[in-house]
Amino acid sequence: MSQAYIPACLRNLPKKKPLPRKQAIKEAKREVIDQAISLLRDELRSEKLTGLLMPYQRGYLSAISHLEQLRDEV
Numbered sequence: 417m418s419q420a421y422i423p424a425c426l427r428n429l430p431k432k433k434p435l436p437r438k439q440a441i442k443e444a445k446r447e448v449i450d451q452a453i454s455l456l457r458d459e460l461r462s463e464k465l466t467g468l469l470m471p472y473q474r475g476y477l478s479a480i481s482h483l484e485q486l487r488d489e490v
Contacts, residue, residue, distance in 0.1 A: 442490055449487040456480050 435443070460476045
């Protein structure tokens with residue numbers, strides 16, 4: 417009894433196919449860009465930027481829109 421018991425319903429499950437390499441890389445890029453966008457939006461909503469001038473807020477919004485365009489190109 418060196419093997420652990422596996423119920424019958426779990427014995428013959430089909431194996432999950434790994435994603436092709438290029439598709440996995442694209443998904444990883446999208447995930448990183450999405451994380452960057454969410455961090456910028458969180459910082460923009462935080463209390464840190466309430467006292468900043470409008471150009472700084474426009475810069476954040478511009479950076480978010482550029483990241484969204486990059487995400488759409490990927």
